[in-house]
Every structure is written in structure tokens, then in C-alpha cells.
Ligand code: PSU
């Protein structure tokens with residue numbers, strides 16, 4: 273296990289049993305959102321976590337050091353060019369002293385667990401890609417949730433994934449999926465994918481209680497939060513855009529990690545930029561819900 277360097281604020285909070293919410297860094301880098309929206313997303317998510325009484329803890333690898341909780345003066349370092357680090361890449365980022373590795377959900381959840389943080393907030397999870405029966409492309413995010421004792425809060429998974437298979441995978445892996453005040457698995461930019469979640473929760477205390485009652489020593493759970501109604505995009509239009517963008521990927525030979533930035537860019541163009549404020553709104557909303565859950569977990573243990 274690498275040394276994990278927590279900021280003084282995060283260390284003090286953990287030592288005192290105060291609520292902490294871990295955050296990823298990929299969505300705030302140039303791989304996740306264009307500038308200046310990425311900086312705004314980071315600020316708003318941090319503010320939402322603080323507003324609900326928890327301490328934000330951005331994860332990243334800087335100069336080969338695994339970091340949890342960055343100083344405000346360091347934020348600019350995660351907004352720029354990045355190499356994406358999933359859970360399996362973090363040891364290499366340390367060994368080769370990468371200047372800046374942006375942590376994905378799988379890396380951040382693993383780092384959170386190593387630091388003793390119980391709650392993690394993101395925008396959308398990776399999952400089973402469309403066509404995975406051919407390519408085998410299944411994000412390591414899903415197994416990370418099955419292997420680390422962390423509550424992950426997201427607006428479902430990335431919109432252009434195979435959402436039915438993603439839910440099936442989570443079932444097989446033994447990860448509970450809890451719909452936050454909602455019966456449906458969200459589809460990121462829209463509130464419902466039309467797929468039901470297995471369980472619905474109304475309040476943070478329910479999540480905290482379920483988390484305390486997980487049967488495995490090290491597995492997590494997923495809380496899915498729909499985008500606020502006012503920020504939702506049009507589902508029918510989005511489906512067409514996604515289908516077009518994915519066939520374009522096919523014909524241009526764009527695969528693997530390059531798919532996300534390409535498709536996000538196409539969605540941005542097709543929605544005349546409305547996908548960006550939607551993305552910010554859902555990330556901020558998730559951060560606030562994650563903070564409420566962190567507070568409820570801290571209250572149970574104190
Ligand atoms: N959702 C988005 N944009 C992103 C991601 C998710 O809308 O950039 C990032 C997250 O960091 C997630 C990662 O963990 O993509 C998953 O990547 P992959 O499919 O390569 O595992």
C-alpha cells in the first residue's frame with residue numbers, strides 16, 4: 273500500500289471522527305470538463321460539501337505522492353493537463369513520480385478506503401460499455417465499489433454506457449444500488465434511464481445504517497442521485513446525439529479512454545453547451561448528498 277498523504281484539515285477531521293467526503297480529480301482535469309467549467313465544478317462541489325457540514329478531500333497523485341485533500345493554492349494543478357490514473361495505475365504513478373495523475377472513481381475509492389474515508393462523491397460512474405460483449409470494456413470503477421468499503425454517490429453512470437448491463441454487473445458483484453429519493457437508475461443528464469433501482473432510500477440515516485450492515489468486510493455501496501429537475505436535458509434528443517457520437521467513434525477508430533472526451537464534446541456541441549451546466553449541477557448536487565451521508569455516518573459512530 274502506498275503512503276497516503278492527507279492534508280492537515282483532513283487528518284484532523286478523520287482523527288476527530290468528523291465527516292469527510294473524498295472526491296476524484298479526473299472530472300476536474302482537462303479529461304473531464306473544459307475550462308473554465310472544470311474550475312467552477314471543483315469550487316461548487318467543495319462548497320456544497322462544506323455547506324452540509326463535511327470536509328472535502330480531493331484525491332490526486334502529485335509528484336508521485338498520493339494526496340488526499342488539496343490546499344486551495346494547489347487546485348490549479350488538477351485543472352490542467354492530466355494523465356488518467358485508475359486504481360491499477362496509481363502504483364505506477366508513484367513509482368515513476370508522475371507530476372500529476374488525475375484519479376478516476378476506481379482510484380479515488382481505493383485511496384479513500386486506504387485513508388479511512390467512508391464517503392465519495394462524483395458526477396457519473398464508469399461502467400459496462402456498449403459493445404462490451406465484443407470489446408470486454410468494463411470500467412474498473414465497478415469492481416472498486418465491490419472491493420472497498422466506501423459509499424459512492426453518483427448520478428448513475430456515464431450516459432453513453434450500456435446501463436442495463438452496468439446494473440447487472442453491480443448485482444453480480446454484490447454492490448447495493450440505492451436510489452436517492454427516486455425509483456429509477458439515473459442516466460446522468462436525465463433523471464431516469466427507465467431502469468428501476470433495487471432499493472430506494474429517503475434519508476441519509478438509512479444509507480448510514482445500510483453501510484454499517486454490509487455483510488462483507490470490504491465492499492461498498494452505490495447511491496444514485498438524479499440530476500435536479502431544473503437542470504435535466506431532453507432524453508430523446510440526447511439518445512440521438514449519443515447514438516451518432518458512438519457510431520462516429522466506431523468509424524473513426526476512437527476506442528477506450530479516448531471515447532469519453534470525444535462523446536462529451538459532441539454532446540456539448542449538440543446541446544449548444546447546455547450539457548456543461550447540467551454536468552456541474554449534478555456534480556454539485558451529488559456532493560451535497562454525499563456530505564449529508566458522511567454526517568449521518570459520523571453521527572452513528574460518535
Ligand atoms: N463521467 C464523466 N466524465 C468522466 C468520467 C466519468 O462524465 O471523465 C471519468 C471518471 O473519473 C470515471 C472514469 O471514473 O471516467 C471512468 O473511466 P473508464 O471508463 O476508462 O474506466
Ligand code: MN
Nearest residue numbers: 409410411528
Ligand atoms: Mn475502459
